[in-house]
Amino acid sequence: MYPSRFSYDAPTTVAEAIDLLRRAGGEAKVLAGGQSLVPMMKLRFASPEMLVDINNIPGLAYHSADPDGTYRIGALCRHEDLEKDAELVTQQPTIAAAAPVIADPIVRTRGTVVGSLCHADPQGDWASVMSALGGSIVAEGPSGRRSIQCAEFVNGPFQNLLEFDELAIEAFVPPPVGARSGGYLKLERRIGDFATVGVAVSVESSGDQVTRAGIGLTGVGPSTICAEAAAELLVGQDLNPETIHRAAELASEISQPRSDHRGSAAYKRHVVATFVTRILSSLELATREAA
Amino acid sequence: MTSLFEVVSEEASADTPIRRLTVTVNGNQHTLDVEPRLLLAHLVRQALGLTGTHVGCDTTNCGACTVLFDGSPVKSCTMFAVQADGHEVTTVEGLASASELDPIQEGFKDEHGLQCGFCTPGMMLSAKALLNENPDPTEDEIRWALSGNLCRCTGYQNIVKAVLRAAAGLRNQEDAGEDETS
Incomplete structure (x- = not known):
């Protein structure tokens, strides 16, 4: 299968890339990992007139923490780069848990985190993870840089808030208030499938008290769901079985799953509650007994 | 039989964007003019005649078309040939030496x-x-x-x-x- 005809450029600076996007006037797409874009172009769901390949721009493949704890993922950081980073489990446990369950190993060598976020597939894993973590996208355009909260970045299926002449150059997670813990669990029928249910949990804590929390749900609604009430309930609490149980129930209630070939709505709701419970109970912070 | 590679070339008109690329495949350097929409899988199969790379699902699911791109496995049906400019590709034909199997x-x-x-x-x-x-x-x-x-x-x-x-x-x-x- 061939995509329809397009012109191609592979700039070597961010400024050049932005200029190409600006001159294309909204008819260009950015090519990073291409693991969603290329299949969509081959199936002719997407027919951009131009591709701006950013793979030759040096300095975008990073993933690292600033001294203040802000965690940055550059536009060319591949899923595999995160999967192979042994330190990530302690630094960013939710991201570390998600990276190995994105698509399949071959896709992970090419696909990028920022590209996935921009692709804005309603059933994508990273949007839940980054929403739970309170992450943002940094967009650079002709008039400079701006940050957009991941929870607001997607404004429709396969649509995001980027202007046509803006390039998403990184995603970042703000520093934690206290210690960071969390996880991501994904139920999939087979490797490479979309999530039947995916649950991202991020917990920040000081002593045994939760200072900040986020819960993102994948695959159980028309798009990513932020289970805000469930997350807020945890703040100021210790993670005892009763609190965990109530958070799991609230997350399950806010999910809007549909019955399909991956399972019934009731089953998916059950899995949401189970995954929230499983992740929270696995954290070091969790206590065995109700307070 | 006309190969897909030739079809793309034959269709090319004056305003067809053509890019020149230099790629090393199994240790041999090739310089070719291709349309940007030529897939890496078709570059190795049609343009270079290395038909050991199989195109299965053509939708990024099956991995039959996997080649090594700078040593990393990639699905060659999900990359454009132009992206391989300046890079090294290993196909299954590059595994064995003249005298022995890998x-x-x-x-x-x-x-x-x-x-x-x-x-x-x-x-x-x-x-x-x-x-x-x-x-x-x-x-x-x-x-x-x-x-x-x-x-x-x-x-x-x-x-x-x-x-x-x-x-x-x-x-x-x-x-x-x-x-x-x-």
Whole structure:
């Protein structure tokens, strides 16, 4: 299968890339990992007139923490780069848990985190993870840089808030208030499938008290769901079985799953509650007994 | 029969964007003029005649078209040829030397790691990338590393055995090499 005809450029600076996007006037797409874009172009769901390949721009493949704890993922950081980073489990446990369950190993060598976020597939894993973590996208355009909260970045299926002449150059997670813990669990029928249910949990804590929390749900609604009430309930609490149980129930209630070939709505709701419970109970912070 | 590569070239008119690329495939450098929409899979199959790379699903699911791109496994149906400009590609034809098979190929031969053989090139290249990074993988690690490659004969059992044997073969080879030099 061939995509329809397009012109191609592979700039070597961010400024050049932005200029190409600006001159294309909204008819260009950015090519990073291409693991969603290329299949969509081959199936002719997407027919951009131009591709701006950013793979030759040096300095975008990073993933690292600033001294203040802000965690940055550059536009060319591949899923595999995160999967192979042994330190990530302690630094960013939710991201570390998600990276190995994105698509399949071959896709992970090419696909990028920022590209996935921009692709804005309603059933994508990273949007839940980054929403739970309170992450943002940094967009650079002709008039400079701006940050957009991941929870607001997607404004429709396969649509995001980027202007046509803006390039998403990184995603970042703000520093934690206290210690960071969390996880991501994904139920999939087979490797490479979309999530039947995916649950991202991020917990920040000081002593045994939760200072900040986020819960993102994948695959159980028309798009990513932020289970805000469930997350807020945890703040100021210790993670005892009763609190965990109530958070799991609230997350399950806010999910809007549909019955399909991956399972019934009731089953998916059950899995949401189970995954929230499983992740929270696995954290070091969790206590065995109700307070 | 007209190849897809030629179809793309024949259709080309004055305003067709053509890019020149230089790519090293199995150690040989090639410079070609291609349309940006030519896929890497079609570059190696049609333009270079290396038909060992199989196109299976053509939708980024099956992994049959896996090649090594700068040593990493990629689905060559999901990359454009122009993206390989200045890079190194290894296809299944690049595994064996003139005189002997690669230990991966020996493993697949000895353990009967194939039935119809369609998925085999992709399986072997994913396995090659795994063993380059991890010369002594567990069975679980092999299954994990090959989870992007589908075998519809479901010969997975023997494929995993083949990779285990290849790993042992490679380690023996290295030990023998060390003995010779010591």
